[in-house]
Amino acid sequence: xxxxxxxxxxxxxxxxxxxxxxxxxxxxxxxxxxxxxxxxxxxxxxxxxxxxxxxxxxxxxxxxxxxxxxxxxxxxxxxxxxxxxxxxxxxxxxxxxxxxxxxxxxxxxxxxxxxxxxxxxxxxxxxxxxxxxxxxxxxxxxxxxxxxxxxxxxxxxxxxxxxxxxxxxxxxxxxxxxxxxxxxxxxxxxxxxxxxxxxxxxxxxxxxxxxxxxxxxxxxxxxxxxxxxxxxxxxxxxxxxxxxxxxxxxxxxxxxxxx
Numbered sequence: 001x002x003x004x005x006x007x008x009x010x011x012x013x014x015x016x017x018x019x020x021x022x023x024x025x026x027x028x029x030x031x032x033x034x035x036x037x038x039x040x041x042x043x044x045x046x047x048x049x050x051x052x053x054x055x056x057x058x059x060x061x062x063x064x065x066x067x068x069x070x071x072x073x074x075x076x077x078x079x080x081x082x083x084x085x086x087x088x089x090x091x092x093x094x095x096x097x098x099x100x101x102x103x104x105x106x107x108x109x110x111x112x113x114x115x116x117x118x119x120x121x122x123x124x125x126x127x128x129x130x131x132x133x134x135x136x137x138x139x140x141x142x143x144x145x146x147x148x149x150x151x152x153x154x155x156x157x158x159x160x161x162x163x164x165x166x167x168x169x170x171x172x173x174x175x176x177x178x179x180x181x182x183x184x185x186x187x188x189x190x191x192x193x194x195x196x197x198x199x200x201x202x203x204x205x206x207x208x209x210x211x212x213x214x215x216x217x218x219x220x221x222x223x224x225x226x227x228x229x230x231x232x233x234x235x236x237x238x239x240x241x242x243x244x245x246x247x248x249x250x251x252x253x254x255x256x257x258x259x
Contacts, residue, residue, distance in 0.1 A: 001238050004031035006056070012049035012199030012258075013192070014042050021057025026065040027110065029075055032084035039091040040240040050199040051095070051259050052192055053118060054102040063109025063132065081141050085110050093115045093214055098198045102191035103127045103169070103178070113142035116191065119210060120194060121178040122128035122167035124187040129177065131161045150217065151177050202240035203258030 006017040016038055018025035042048045064084075068074045075083070092099055092114070101118035108130040115121050115129075127248055131148070133140045140148070140161050149157040152175045160167065169181045182190045198206065208231040216224055235241055239259040247254035 001034045001037055002030050004028075005034045009048065010192075011196065012047065012051050013195045014045075014048045014050070015052045015054070015192075015195075016042075018053075018055040018061055020065075021059070021064060023070055024059035024062035024106065025055040025057065025111070026062040027084060028065045028068045029084060030120055031078075032088065036087050036091060039088070039213075041093075042097065046258070048097060049201075049203050050195045051099045052102060052195040053099060053115075053193075055104050058104070059105040059111075060101075060103040060107040060115060060127065061111025062106060063111045066136070077138075085114070085142040086215055088114060089117045093210075094241075096210075097203060098195075098206050098210065099189065100195040100198065101130075102195075104185070104187065106130065108132045109140075110142040113140065113144035113147060116147045116177070117143055118200075122180045122187075122191045122194065123172065123178055123183060125169055125181055125183050127169040127181075129167045129169075129172050130164065132164055133161055135164045148177070162179065200256060202235075202244060202256045203240065204238050204240060205235045208235055 004019050006015075006019045008015045008017075016035070018031070018035075020026060020028075020031065039051075042051055064080060069080060071075065099118040101115040101121045103105065103121060103123040104127060105124065106128050107115045109132045112129045112131060131140050131144060133144075139145070144161070148161070149156075156175060159165070166203060167175075167177065169178070171183045172178045212224070212227060215227055219227065221226050240254075240256045243256060244254045
């Protein structure tokens with residue numbers, strides 16, 4: 001793997017940093033494939049219980065590197081979408097560990113939609129989100145047309161995608177696009193603290209919660225209730241359930257193992 005994705009494990013948290021700061025962390029093929037590889041490895045590693053995804057430099061991710069997309073010898077748009085971005089989005093939603101997107105700067109195009117596919121999205125007060133596709137004659141990809149309307153409603157999503165407005169971090173929080181905004185002074189510490197907290201929680205229950213949220217987009221109420229029953233039964237057989245209930249009754253802090 002290249003240095004386009006920097007990986008560092010801190011306790012149960014795997015920090016993945018997009019590392020093309022001179023290009024605002026825009027994606028090229030190698031970078032996209034490397035991120036996929038890191039996500040696969042994280043899924044298989046039981047010592048990883050949460051993932052913290054951020055960018056280095058001034059930007060989170062400016063989306064696709066257009067120099068690659070317009071290179072006659074580079075990958076065609078259909079290959080970029082189906083081999084680069086679609087697998088990343090599917091991996092983020094299928095991961096059995098929670099993913100925190102720590103948006104440190106501009107998140108544009110595919111970069112914005114990758115962030116929004118994560119489980120919890122927090123932002124630096126100076127960050128912004130842009131559905132930039134219409135400005136170059138394209139449609140929103142990377143799951144944007146699926147994710148954004150479900151976060152903020154179809155009317156707002158339609159306007160942001162068609163007009164390509166820049167949304168500040170504060171605006172994104174107020175409309176429910178993201179979870180929380182942190183000041184420049186506290187962003188690094190507070191955003192990572194969320195991932196660290198998740199890494200100490202009952203991992204199987206968090207994975208089941210994520211799976212249920214995924215299914216809720218398509219299920220009717222009866223099917224969703226049946227699925228809740230299935231997952232609740234499975235979680236009730238876990239070590240973490242026994243530990244959590246024992247800790248509650250004994251009035252102590254639980255020590256979850258993710259098992």
